[in-house]
Amino acid sequence: MKVLITGAHGALGREMQDLLRKEKVNFLPTDLNQLDVTDFKKTNEVVLKYHPDVILHFAAISDVDTCEENCEMAFSVNASGSLGLAIIAKKIGAKILYTGTNFVFDGNSEAPYFEYSEPNPINEYGRTKLLGEQYIREICDHYFIVRTSWLFGKNSKNFIPKFVLSEHKPQSIDAICDLFASFTYIPDLAETIFLLMKSENYGIFHIVNRGIGSWLDFALKAKGLMKLKTEIRPIKVEELHLRARRPRFTPLASKNFEFLFDKNMRTWESALSEFIKSISSK
Numbered sequence: 662m663k664v665l666i667t668g669a670h671g672a673l674g675r676e677m678q679d680l681l682r683k684e685k686v687n688f689l690p691t692d693l694n695q696l697d698v699t700d701f702k703k704t705n706e707v708v709l710k711y712h713p714d715v716i717l718h719f720a721a722i723s724d725v726d727t728c729e730e731n732c733e734m735a736f737s738v739n740a741s742g743s744l745g746l747a748i749i750a751k752k753i754g755a756k757i758l759y760t761g762t763n764f765v766f767d768g769n770s771e772a773p774y775f776e777y778s779e780p781n782p783i784n785e786y787g788r789t790k791l792l793g794e795q796y797i798r799e800i801c802d803h804y805f806i807v808r809t810s811w812l813f814g815k816n817s818k819n820f821i822p823k824f825v826l827s828e829h830k831p832q833s834i835d836a837i838c839d840l841f842a843s844f845t846y847i848p849d850l851a852e853t854i855f856l857l858m859k860s861e862n863y864g865i866f867h868i869v870n871r872g873i874g875s876w877l878d879f880a881l882k883a884k885g886l887m888k889l890k891t892e893i894r895p896i897k898v899e900e901l902h903l904r905a906r907r908p909r910f911t912p913l914a915s916k917n918f919e920f921l922f923d924k925n926m927r928t929w930e931s932a933l934s935e936f937i938k939s940i941s942s943k
């Protein structure tokens with residue numbers, strides 16, 4: 662099996678590379694420097710030359726406020742780039758796996774969102790990522806759309822995981838207390854993607870660790886496990902004056918994966934505990 666990764670230098674891309682190397686799978690890691698997914702001609706050339714069986718399409722503008730600030734760039738990478746890859750995947754008969762987001766939902770629900778729940782994004786990140794999904798669903802037969810949420814792990818760019826990783830902890834940090842979602846440990850996500858891509862179970866999957874929380878919950882749990890002195894101060898999202906609106910409540914219910922693979926994702930607390938052990942053992 663030959664696998665081509667886009668966005669291979671991102672947090673998920675790096676973890677996936679480690680896993681594929683361990684599993685002795687042939688793969689071509691690409692990122693912005695080698696393969697800009699907005700350049701259709703070049704992307705077509707590179708993908709046709711390598712002729713992968715599977716395309717893991719992780720490349721994205723994943724920063725929510727950057728997408729709001731530069732919505733043309735967000736559209737061109739998240740939506741048009743995915744359209745191009747969908748066309749190429751279809752042409753060469755490759756499977757394509759696209760990473761989607763909980764931010765395709767508006768957050769007005771009182772319960773976690775299922776794979777079949779109606780998306781209704783409220784910011785440019787969610788809108789452009791949803792368009793990416795839609796192009797892939799319309800064009801490809803052999804697709805996996807993996808919606809995930811709030812990634813944490815050794816290369817995560819998210820604020821609280823970066824605090825957990827930092828060598829010199831500050832005296833205090835602010836953690837958002839009024840947004841709720843699912844958390845996802847990147848190695849757990851990579852393992853699941855590996856299972857999916859080897860299968861023929863195509864469709865939409867919500868892949869997250871079990872349980873719901875805010876970044877405040879996550880920070881307090883990490884503080885307890887690491888016995889930190891840092892003061893964790895709750896802050897409401899509106900106090901941060903962020904450029905993009907955030908949906909209030911977007912946990913994902915992981916039904917398709919559990920049903921088709923007969924597997925349960927572990928809780929985020931258990932995954933966080935493993936993450937912290939992996940940092941301390943270095």
Ligand SMILES: NC(=O)c1ccc[n+]([C@@H]2O[C@H](COP(=O)([O-])OP(=O)(O)OC[C@H]3O[C@@H](n4cnc5c(N)ncnc54)[C@H](OP(=O)(O)O)[C@@H]3O)[C@@H](O)[C@H]2O)c1
Nearest residue numbers: 668670671672673693697698720721723760762809811812
């Ligand atoms: N992080 C989360 O909490 C989260 C939550 C839900 C879903 N997701 C989705 O999961 C996927 C992986 O997330 P991640 O956290 O690993 O993201 P990430 O760390 O931002 O990685 C994305 C990678 O794509 C690259 N990229 C940007 N524009 C590109 C282009 N035009 N052509 C090729 N590559 C380009 C980025 O390069 P630069 O760094 O140089 O820009 C980066 O290396 C993304 O699709 C994201 O939307 C992430």
